[in-house]
Amino acid sequence: MxxxxxxxxENRRSWNAATDAHNSHKGDQATRYRQGGQTxxxxxxxxxxxxxxxxxVHLQCNSGQDTLSLAQMGAVVTGVDISDTAIAFACRxxxxxxxxxxxxxxxxYDWLEETALSDQRFDVVFCSYGAICWLSDLSAWAxxxxxxxxxxxxxxxxxxxxxxxxxxxDWTLKAPYSRFGPARPTTYPDGIGDYVAMEMQTTEPGxxxxxxxxxQNPHPVHEFAxxxxxxxxALLDAGLLLTTLREYPYTNSAHFPAMNVQGEGRFVPPEGVxxxxxxxxxxxRKGL
Ligand SMILES: C[S@@+](CC[C@H](N)C(=O)[O-])C[C@H]1O[C@@H](n2cnc3c(N)ncnc32)[C@H](O)[C@@H]1O
Numbered sequence: 519m520x521x522x523x524x525x526x527x528e529n530r531r532s533w534n535a536a537t538d539a540h541n542s543h544k545g546d547q548a549t550r551y552r553q554g555g556q557t558x559x560x561x562x563x564x565x566x567x568x569x570x571x572x573x574x575v576h577l578q579c580n581s582g583q584d585t586l587s588l589a590q591m592g593a594v595v596t597g598v599d600i601s602d603t604a605i606a607f608a609c610r611x612x613x614x615x616x617x618x619x620x621x622x623x624x625x626x627y628d629w630l631e632e633t634a635l636s637d638q639r640f641d642v643v644f645c646s647y648g649a650i651c652w653l654s655d656l657s658a659w660a661x662x663x664x665x666x667x668x669x670x671x672x673x674x675x676x677x678x679x680x681x682x683x684x685x686x687x688d689w690t691l692k693a694p695y696s697r698f699g700p701a702r703p704t705t706y707p708d709g710i711g712d713y714v715a716m717e718m719q720t721t722e723p724g725x726x727x728x729x730x731x732x733x734q735n736p737h738p739v740h741e742f743a744x745x746x747x748x749x750x751x752a753l754l755d756a757g758l759l760l761t762t763l764r765e766y767p768y769t770n771s772a773h774f775p776a777m778n779v780q781g782e783g784r785f786v787p788p789e790g791v792x793x794x795x796x797x798x799x800x801x802x803r804k805g806l
Pocket of ligand 1: 627645647649
């Protein structure tokens with residue numbers, strides 16, 4: 519098999535275009551971090567546990583907001599992402615907010631391979647929310663994670679549930695759960711959209727949208743449908759020990775229109791749609 523780097527490069531162009539639009543809506547982020555701001559949710563904080571003083575790598579970190587939040591929890595952090603604009607933004611944010619972090623612009627497969635060959639090792643490998651669907655080879659990814667963890671180190675992921683990713687905006691089925699076999703991408707010609715704008719319009723209807731308006735992405739993207747079984751099997755085959763598997767019937771972001779708010783910042787399907795898992799969390803440990 520092997521990772522499909524040519525597809526990853528096309529994804530990089532799409533993420534480069536979208537990331538500027540996303541950040542244009544988020545206001546003065548540096549000030550928020552200087553004041554101790556946090557973007558991590560209770561679910562990943564719970565699965566991460568105490569990370570003070572630990573070496574944590576955040577894979578597919580985008581513009582570094584969660585990476586800096588890991589640093590605010592006391593970890594020594596490294597962020598890795600394929601997008602040039604995301605990593606440039608992350609470096610700027612780290613400097614302006616005076617929150618220390620190291621960032622690398624790289625395809626996650628290249629970074630894992632190069633790091634495995636070096637002496638650098640991590641206590642925690644973390645990724646979240648919209649990470650797994652960009653991976654073209656789960657086995658190589660999981661082997662790479664196992665290779666860069668110290669003995670006893672942990673992998674932690676919280677991501678959107680593959681059941682939810684099967685559904686269209688109107689909650690009807692649009693995509694398979696998994697490809698049940700070799701990876702085959704689905705191509706979306708419209709690329710990464712401005713979901714930050716969409717979320718703001720859903721949560722604060724009628725409020726004028728700051729930043730880029732009516733964003734159109736000229737670059738297509740290629741996503742991979744991986745089921746929970748695919749992900750867990752890849753981690754187990756890489757020699758990691760499964761320590762947590764959670765499914766959550768809510769999500770922390772309103773990606774679809776017409777979701778109901780349940781508690782602070784938690785979104786559930788509208789009336790008439792049965793409860794389904796919208797997010798999952800996995801932790802896995804490398805043996806001593
Ligand atoms: C939805 S974002 C993840 C956001 C993340 N949860 C955060 O902390 O903000 C997905 C990220 O994956 C990155 N990505 C996609 N394919 C990649 C690859 N092959 N290697 C590294 N990063 C990749 C994209 O550039 C994008 O920043």
